[in-house]
Amino acid sequence: MSSNTILVFCEKPTLFQELLSEARRHAASIGWTVAAVGLGKDVSALVELGADVVYQGDVDDRNPEMVTSALLAAAAQAQPSVFLVGATKLGMEVAPRLAERLGTGYAAWVVGFEVDPGLETTTAKCMLYTGTGVATYRFKPGAAILTVAPGVFEASPDPGKTANVVVLDVSAAPPKMTVLEYKPKPASGARLEEARLVVDVGQGVKVREDLQMIQALADLLDGQLGCSRPIASDRDWFPEWLGLSGAKIKPELCLTVGVSGAIQHIVGIRDSRLIAAVNTDEGAAIFSQADYGVVADLYEFLPALMDRIKARGIRPAWMP
Amino acid sequence: MKILALMKYSLDVAEIKVDQTTKELRMSGVPEKIGNIDKNVVEAAVRLKDETGSSLQGLTLGPQAARESFKDVLAMGLDEVYLVDDPFAGASDARIAVHILEAAIRKLGPFDLILCGFASDDGYTYQVAPRLAERLDLPLVSYARRISLSDGQLQADRDLEDSLQTVAVSLPALVSIAEEAFPPRRTTLMDALKAKKKPVNIWQVEADLGLSQADLEQLSGFESSSQIGVIVHRKQIMFKAGTPVELADQMIDALLQENVVKGAA
Numbered sequence: 001m002s003s004n005t006i007l008v009f010c011e012k013p014t015l016f017q018e019l020l021s022e023a024r025r026h027a028a029s030i031g032w033t034v035a036a037v038g039l040g041k042d043v044s045a046l047v048e049l050g051a052d053v054v055y056q057g058d059v060d061d062r063n064p065e066m067v068t069s070a071l072l073a074a075a076a077q078a079q080p081s082v083f084l085v086g087a088t089k090l091g092m093e094v095a096p097r098l099a100e101r102l103g104t105g106y107a108a109w110v111v112g113f114e115v116d117p118g119l120e121t122t123t124a125k126c127m128l129y130t131g132t133g134v135a136t137y138r139f140k141p142g143a144a145i146l147t148v149a150p151g152v153f154e155a156s157p158d159p160g161k162t163a164n165v166v167v168l169d170v171s172a173a174p175p176k177m178t179v180l181e182y183k184p185k186p187a188s189g190a191r192l193e194e195a196r197l198v199v200d201v202g203q204g205v206k207v208r209e210d211l212q213m214i215q216a217l218a219d220l221l222d223g224q225l226g227c228s229r230p231i232a233s234d235r236d237w238f239p240e241w242l243g244l245s246g247a248k249i250k251p252e253l254c255l256t257v258g259v260s261g262a263i264q265h266i267v268g269i270r271d272s273r274l275i276a277a278v279n280t281d282e283g284a285a286i287f288s289q290a291d292y293g294v295v296a297d298l299y300e301f302l303p304a305l306m307d308r309i310k311a312r313g314i315r316p317a318w319m320p
Numbered sequence: 321m322k323i324l325a326l327m328k329y330s331l332d333v334a335e336i337k338v339d340q341t342t343k344e345l346r347m348s349g350v351p352e353k354i355g356n357i358d359k360n361v362v363e364a365a366v367r368l369k370d371e372t373g374s375s376l377q378g379l380t381l382g383p384q385a386a387r388e389s390f391k392d393v394l395a396m397g398l399d400e401v402y403l404v405d406d407p408f409a410g411a412s413d414a415r416i417a418v419h420i421l422e423a424a425i426r427k428l429g430p431f432d433l434i435l436c437g438f439a440s441d442d443g444y445t446y447q448v449a450p451r452l453a454e455r456l457d458l459p460l461v462s463y464a465r466r467i468s469l470s471d472g473q474l475q476a477d478r479d480l481e482d483s484l485q486t487v488a489v490s491l492p493a494l495v496s497i498a499e500e501a502f503p504p505r506r507t508t509l510m511d512a513l514k515a516k517k518k519p520v521n522i523w524q525v526e527a528d529l530g531l532s533q534a535d536l537e538q539l540s541g542f543e544s545s546s547q548i549g550v551i552v553h554r555k556q557i558m559f560k561a562g563t564p565v566e567l568a569d570q571m572i573d574a575l576l577q578e579n580v581v582k583g584a585a
Binding site for chain 2: 121252282304
């Protein structure tokens with residue numbers, strides 16, 4: 001049944017490119033085909049990115065039911081052995097739906113995979129217990145659906161290949177869920193993923209006004225502010241957060257202030273070259289994840305730190 | 321109306337330690353409890369129960385030891401809890417867990433509304449809600465933050481990465497709750513006393529749900545699986561003695577040595 005194809009879907013362009021690049025690396029080594037699914041009326045942006053085929057499903061990508069129908073139509077045409085899906089909130093909903101509909105094996109939070117074309121099996125390594133461990137799953141022969149988070153695979157340069165576009169016939173029943181309103185959240189100006197220094201704000205920071213002091217520290221060190229999820233989702237101080245369900249950063253230094261160190265948050269900062277932490281609680285989990293830990297009240301420590309940075313003429317290593 | 325809240329008795333993943341030589345995950349002694357996300361599910365369900373005068377049952381698949389942790393959720397307002405004794409001790413493909421939950425829901429139901437977490441605290445793979453929606457052929461509102469009911473219609477806000485999406489579905493429906501969307505209420509001594517009289521029912525997969533363990537095993541998508549721990553390579557150097565200025569200087573010295581900053585040593 002298998003047509004030796006790796007099929008790729010993600011509605012976010014950056015993650016899509018990462019998945020497509022990884023699919024191409026595998027396909028090139030075993031002589032397979034790479035196909036991608038594009039949704040909507042215009043898929044021209046996907047055609048030059050390195051897929052052999054782009055399946056176009058003209059459906060609304062805001063409704064997971066419609067997306068599932070389009071992906072089912074694409075899978076019926078491509079008969080993929082591996083189906084890579086971006087681990088976005090949409091992807092994490094449609095991938096298990098596909099697994100149920102197709103009766104196919106599915107693994108979430110994949111960090112690497114191997115295909116054995118002879119045995120028609122896939123083996124995937126997955127993040128386990130939100131990053132405490134890694135699980136290795138050997139799938140039964142047949143297709144495998146894998147979801148992959150941003151930043152796991154590296155995007156490679158565009159190979160200058162033009163894909164054939166195949167328009168899918170998505171004959172879906174009307175969706176059970178109706179979208180009434182769609183309100184975009186404010187986009188954050190900062191590009192945390194590219195920051196060289198991030199000051200990471202946790203729940204130990206008491207009131208919003210304190211951010212001025214922390215911003216001043218970040219400015220001294222050419223850094224940007226990030227935060228843990230409750231600071232963004234409950235207190236609404238920032239549009240996005242760092243963590244498993246948020247942004248993942250890899251700066252030279254991540255300085256956490258008042259962060260307790262829940263594993264779901266650590267996932268977002270653990271690729272930092274260095275982690276330094278300030279917390280009043282010597283037993284805080286963050287200290288076991290940090291290179292340097294300061295047990296202190298951040299309201300006493302941060303002003304002192306800024307004074308000493310100024311007094312000693314300290315500046316980031318990358319500044320002139 | 322009949323409402324069902326799905327819950328998971330979850331591992332406290334922060335307490336899972338890794339053996340530094342063998343990389344084994346040390347799972348024994350890791351505390352388990354009804355997950356934080358699941359308590360938000362119960363809170364959402366109790367609010368809807370109170371608004372509509374519905375019945376509200378709780379269902380979980382887990383070990384019999386989970387029984388103790390039901391006191392809290394019963395005190396919050398569940399009428400009763402059904403525990404399906406997990407023959408696979410949590411170690412199976414989510415597909416199998418969902419088959420078992422589906423059978424239990426069909427036996428207990430039909431329900432007008434089923435609520436669950438968007439993910440479990442421990443596994444965190446987001447699979448139960450979408451798989452269950454497919455198996456029960458129900459509309460799914462995922463990542464819900466605000467829920468309102470009127471005239472057999474449910475409206476909710478879906479909390480997505482870059483947007484809030486307001487959606488509507490007809491009942492019966494399945495809703496998965498977003499993180500911290502419904503902070504659980506505090507319960508009183510009176511609630512706790514009432515909870516003691518509420519039933520906890522334990523079902524066995526074969527005897528009560530008519531499922532064969534061998535057939536269930538066949539549903540797994542995997543031939544084999546294994547797991548190892550991730551070793552954290554951090555220096556863990558602590559500065560805790562001194563005035564704020566002394567601590568600041570120690571931190572600056574460390575960052576100078578690491579070549580993150582430059583300036584006067």
